[in-house]
Amino acid sequence: MKKFKILAINPGSTSTKISVFENDDEIFTETIRHSSDDIQQFKRIINQFEFRKKIIEKVLDENNLLNEGLHAVVGRGGLLRPLSGGTYLIEDAILRDLRVGVSGEHASNLGGIIAYEIGKDFHIPSYIVDPVVVDELEPVARISGIPEIERKSIFHALNQKAVARSYAKEIGKPYESLNLIVVHMGGGITIGSHKNGRVIDVTNALDGEGPLSSERSGALPVGDIIKMCFEKKYNEDFLKKRMVGKGGAVAYLRTNSIIEVLNLIEKGDKKAKLIFDAMIYQISKEIGAFSTVLKGNVDTIILTGGMAYSEKIIDLIKERVDFIAPIKVYPGEHEMSALAQGALRILKKEEIPLIYNPD
Numbered sequence: 001m002k003k004f005k006i007l008a009i010n011p012g013s014t015s016t017k018i019s020v021f022e023n024d025d026e027i028f029t030e031t032i033r034h035s036s037d038d039i040q041q042f043k044r045i046i047n048q049f050e051f052r053k054k055i056i057e058k059v060l061d062e063n064n065l066l067n068e069g070l071h072a073v074v075g076r077g078g079l080l081r082p083l084s085g086g087t088y089l090i091e092d093a094i095l096r097d098l099r100v101g102v103s104g105e106h107a108s109n110l111g112g113i114i115a116y117e118i119g120k121d122f123h124i125p126s127y128i129v130d131p132v133v134v135d136e137l138e139p140v141a142r143i144s145g146i147p148e149i150e151r152k153s154i155f156h157a158l159n160q161k162a163v164a165r166s167y168a169k170e171i172g173k174p175y176e177s178l179n180l181i182v183v184h185m186g187g188g189i190t191i192g193s194h195k196n197g198r199v200i201d202v203t204n205a206l207d208g209e210g211p212l213s214s215e216r217s218g219a220l221p222v223g224d225i226i227k228m229c230f231e232k233k234y235n236e237d238f239l240k241k242r243m244v245g246k247g248g249a250v251a252y253l254r255t256n257s258i259i260e261v262l263n264l265i266e267k268g269d270k271k272a273k274l275i276f277d278a279m280i281y282q283i284s285k286e287i288g289a290f291s292t293v294l295k296g297n298v299d300t301i302i303l304t305g306g307m308a309y310s311e312k313i314i315d316l317i318k319e320r321v322d323f324i325a326p327i328k329v330y331p332g333e334h335e336m337s338a339l340a341q342g343a344l345r346i347l348k349k350e351e352i353p354l355i356y357n358p359d
Contacts, residue, residue: 004347005069007118008339009056010076011110014039016052020065021340029336030059045105046098046113053114072124074343075115076335077131079103081358082153085134085161085199087342089353090116090126097358103133127353129342130157136198141293151209155190155202156305162338163304163330164194179294181287181325183317185307186333187256188244189213191286193293201293203286208243211282212275215256217247218282249275258307280313284320291324298325306332 003022010017014036019029032055042048060066077088078098088094090112098109112128119126134157142151160182168175176197184190189211192202203210205218212218220243228234242251250256252275253264264272291298301321307313308331318327345351 004071004344006340006343006347007060007065007070007073007115008075008336008343009073009111009115009118010335010339011052011107011114013107016056017336018056018059019336019340020060020070021337021344023344024337024341026337026340028063028065030063032056032059045107045109046101048107049110049113049117052110053117056114056118070122070124071347072343073115073119073122073126074339075111075113075126075128076108076158076339077128077133078109078112079106080131080133080356082133082135083131083356083358084136084354085130085157085197086354087127087129087346087351088356090119090128091356093358094128094356097356102358108132125346125353127343127346129339130161132157134161134199136200137202138200141201152204152207153199153202154204154206155192155199156184156186156188156333157199158335158338159184159304159333160190160192160194160199162334162341163302165341166330166334167300167302167328178299179297180300180302181290181294181298182302182304183283183287185213185283185303185305185313187214188216189218189283189305189307191283191290193290195294201290206244211286212248212279214249214258214261215245215247217243217251249279258310258313262310262312280316280320284317287317287321287324296324301325301327302330303327304330304332304334308332 006021008019014034016032020027080097081102094112095116098112101109115126132154135153137153144151164180164182165175168178180194182192182194188205190203190205191210192199205216208217208220210218249261253261253272261272261276265276287301303314308329314329346353
């Protein structure tokens, strides 16, 4: 079997993670930390490009990986226009929209740009895989209730798709033949109904949908939010942070660590137990709701993300939802392998690369 070497690049707000894979095997990985001083010298995220690219190349060179015969480079997809899931060849349209921040500025926008430039240097193809803006919603799922607002698809697409494909491979069936509910449980929690390889409905945790999490509010009573908007003591920035970043468990308990919340419960903290129970309750309730999207025809419920390491969390969710379908657990995030797997499927000619055509 031919061995393909793939460089995967995943920029975060204060770090850049790089990994080199040989087919399915990760042969090198490193998380490069960036100091606040380094990051704050740039007015825009796009201006960090040269800075981050040089550091990546330095690390690769120091570990003798630049002369190892790479076959492809794959970067974390950024905030592009809505697109279907899959592996996309990086071309001018992707680069243009990442550079201008067509759907917003985020460190992940740098992933595709850096991957393209490194790929160009070595005359090898570059790709992005399942960015957060993957949009496969059915028309009925887009309706919000008022015509001025359409529901959007923004979720942990890379990890959700990766664990769904891993499960399909494990049981020897095509991902496109399965009906799955996938629950990513991290700082934000997103829940998706995967029908025949497409995520036809999903909670958009960035816009206040779904369950509360360690630092996100989840769905809120709209009437009360409207009242808060018109009270002078609450400005737009406060309300946005209350929804994403300073909502959920951290708003109630002053910690965004689920481990710490569990420790508080062990010590008899009743408030911590109530908030934790509410999170489990809301996750389970959303799973139930998303089973109706699939008309009850659910092959498996997949639980993933950092919270999936907790047996207590898994057991409590199982108590409420295992009547719907069997449960499979893939703890942690699988972003680097998901990126590499997306490129590998192209190199092995199992798929053809998609072309981003927003027009």
